[in-house]
Amino acid sequence: MSLTASEATLRAAERVAAVLSAQGITCAVIGGAALAFHGYIRQTLDLDLATSVQPFVVFPKILEALKSEGFEVEFRGPDSEDPLGGVLDIRREDIGPIQIVNFLNPFVGGPGALGKEAVDTATPLEGTSLHVVDLPHLIALKLYSGSLKSLSDIVELLNRHEELDLESIEALARKFDVADEWKIALAHRDSMAGKS
Numbered sequence: 001m002s003l004t005a006s007e008a009t010l011r012a013a014e015r016v017a018a019v020l021s022a023q024g025i026t027c028a029v030i031g032g033a034a035l036a037f038h039g040y041i042r043q044t045l046d047l048d049l050a051t052s053v054q055p056f057v058v059f060p061k062i063l064e065a066l067k068s069e070g071f072e073v074e075f076r077g078p079d080s081e082d083p084l085g086g087v088l089d090i091r092r093e094d095i096g097p098i099q100i101v102n103f104l105n106p107f108v109g110g111p112g113a114l115g116k117e118a119v120d121t122a123t124p125l126e127g128t129s130l131h132v133v134d135l136p137h138l139i140a141l142k143l144y145s146g147s148l149k150s151l152s153d154i155v156e157l158l159n160r161h162e163e164l165d166l167e168s169i170e171a172l173a174r175k176f177d178v179a180d181e182w183k184i185a186l187a188h189r190d191s192m193a194g195k196s
Contacts (some may be wrong), residue, residue, distance in 0.1 A: 012071075012131045013047045016098055017089060018082060019065045022049065027051050028122030029132040030101065030141060035071035035153060037125065037132050038159045041132075045096040050141075052103045052115035062100070066090060078102070083110035083144070105144075111144045111180040114176040135161060136169050143178040143185065146166065155189045 013029075020027050020094060029037070032044030053059075059075050066073045072091045078084060085102035103115020118141055122131035133141065142150040158164065166186075173182035 006096060008094050009045075009047050010128060010130075012079055012092060012095045013049065013098050014070060016049065016071075016100070017065065017130055019069060020049075020062060020100070023065065024060070025051055025053055026099050026119050027131075029099065029125065029130055030098075030118070030138065034138050035134050035157070038135050038138060038157060040153065040156045045047065045098060047096065048099045050101050050103060050119055051120060052085070052104060052112050054104060055102050056106070058086060059086060059102070062088065065087060067181045075159075078105040078106040078107060078110075085107060085110055085112065109142070111176065113148050114140055114144060114158055131140065136162065136172050139169055139185075140172050140176055143173060144176065145180040146181060146184055151185055154185045155192055158185075 026072070027049040029047065030050045031040060033047045035042060036044075051058075055078055059077075063073050063075055066088075070092065073190075076087045076089070078086045083105055085104065085105040087102040090098040090100070101135060101170030103118075104112035109183045114137070118133045118137035119135060122133050124130075125132045135157065139154055142154050170179065170182055173179045174194050
């Protein structure tokens, strides 16, 4: 399967990933581009990359390295109200927006372990130097988000992948404390199919 990002955005994301790698940081494609890779295409112009690092230690170095590559970069740091560990917004005139979404929040913990495992188990994206989060971890990240949009995305993914081992996803959900959200997602899928 392929991503929906433009070729220029995809190549820019590869460059961003190379900058991260030079700092010893691994990343993986998440968000709408990962959904497209896993068979659910919805319109999105951006490309999101996941990391799980100490943001105040690592992100200033990344920010400067990306600026030296010709990108405009804005860092939105984490706080105690948001489970995410900060976001880097990356722009350039010829590309769609790229975001580095960090899952380790030093203030509240957040989904740091889930983000790290999702990145560590990501699979190579054919034809690029990028990796993409596998389907079970993408679903777990969506469960953690808890938004209605994420719930809808999960239902769409489940409907497109009837071969999925639901017990393994349930185990992953229990491991990362989103088992209740998983039950809600399954109930929502069943109600949408008229099975309730």
